[in-house]
Amino acid sequence: MTASTQFDLTGKVAVITGGSRGIGKSIAHCFADAGASIVIASRKQEGLDKGAKEIEKSGASVLTVATHTGNDEAVQMLASKTMDTFGAIDIVVNNAATNPYFGPLFGSDESHWDKIWQVNVKGYYKVANACLKSMRDRGGGKIINVASILGKIPGSGMGIYSISKAAVIMLTKVMAQELAQDNIQVNAIAPGFVKTDFSRALWQNERLHGAIIRQIPKGRMADPDEIGGIALYLASSASDYTTGETIFVDGGQSLGPSI
Template sequence: MSSIKQSFNLEGKVAIVTGSSKGIGKAIAQALAEQGAKVVISSRNQDAVDEVAEEFKKAGWEAIGIACHIGKAEQRKSLIEKTITLFGGIDILVNNAAINPIYGPIEDAEESVFDKIMDVNVKAPWMLSNLVLSSMKERGGGSIINIASVEALHPGAGLGLYSTSKAALLMLTKNQAKEWGQYGIRANVVCPGLIKTKFSAALWQNEKLLQKIEKTLPTSRMGMPDEMAGIVCLLSSEAGAYMTGGVYNADGGYMIAG
């Protein structure tokens, strides 16, 4: 009989988590490291990723910091190459880094803002996934987890372009799952709801707005970054071996709220 506890074990696996110097990305990276994975902490700032990597090492986990602006092709390539050089390959890619530089009606956004959002939120995860493909093939499989948002499934207010980019990420993931399943590679999407991070501060720092949102949620509260980590551990491990092409909400019930 196989052990469920053992099926969550990630020892010997190598994981890259983009945007992992803080917030949801850091919580995910920590959970994967706790489960035994060698983790690459990545964000734009080298000092920030080094700090997190040191913190993890002190806790007894294996981690290294590699700075990468995912909107830049050369830096994407370098992130993957350095990881393979240092750790021998890649088994898990968590495309978490994203931007939302605008809040307001879709008709007010500049064309350059649209391009920037699509570059970082859609093109970069596509390119990074393509870059890890050969290593995952060599290793007999892998897991790609794209972090989207409930905004990909339900239009909110003032986040139109961000929502559009995340909806595109959903379909990208489904195509990855369909095309790459033959190589033992799985691809899934996690859609967080309102989580207490710097990224979403504009929403939760507005007391009235926060109360309004929380009143509609079955859980009656916003989520915390570490509450996104469990589903990613499942999707990264053998425990989730039959899960691919799926879209998983971790939203406190936002999608069923009235």
């Protein structure tokens, strides 16, 4: 097998949650360039339309489905609309996540826990579960869960979010173990700080941004396009013997700052 066939996604159908912008859109672009048909799902149709227009430039077929990934009915609808349009699902990227609360763990409301858990953990399981039958019927598939470096290092003021991302790392292992017999590989990507809307409050604040940069040996935050290539590896046959892994893409931040 050549390098280009290993990374080829021609004939594959990929569902990407949170695909309208940021990391999800960058992953969608990469998969579209590699030949996949793309389904992007997020809550707001306006953002999906904008994202789809950009992704379609590569010549890929793109379906948009307005979906709240914490909602059972919406998730079922995402899977059934994908099946109606493309007839199959081969790749699922669980990427849509939320963090409605910045502050200490001791002082948080139960509603913060519920919201974060509903989308960041149960939402990932629900989307994978809704797409599972098609992957089994196809004789295999790929599930990619977007975790975070904060699943390994607690983010100050982001405790519940950090706990949810640690859960995503374990969810990935459990899914990988259960689905290995179905030839479905399940892996996670754990980005460090990436310049997107999600992290805007951090990189637009000069003091915070400076403090973050000092923790990263690479000396800068990532661009969303620096995540797409890793996702392509995990979505393609190049990763057929890789499962249950979490790949940290963090500019060396897990290593600690360099002196």
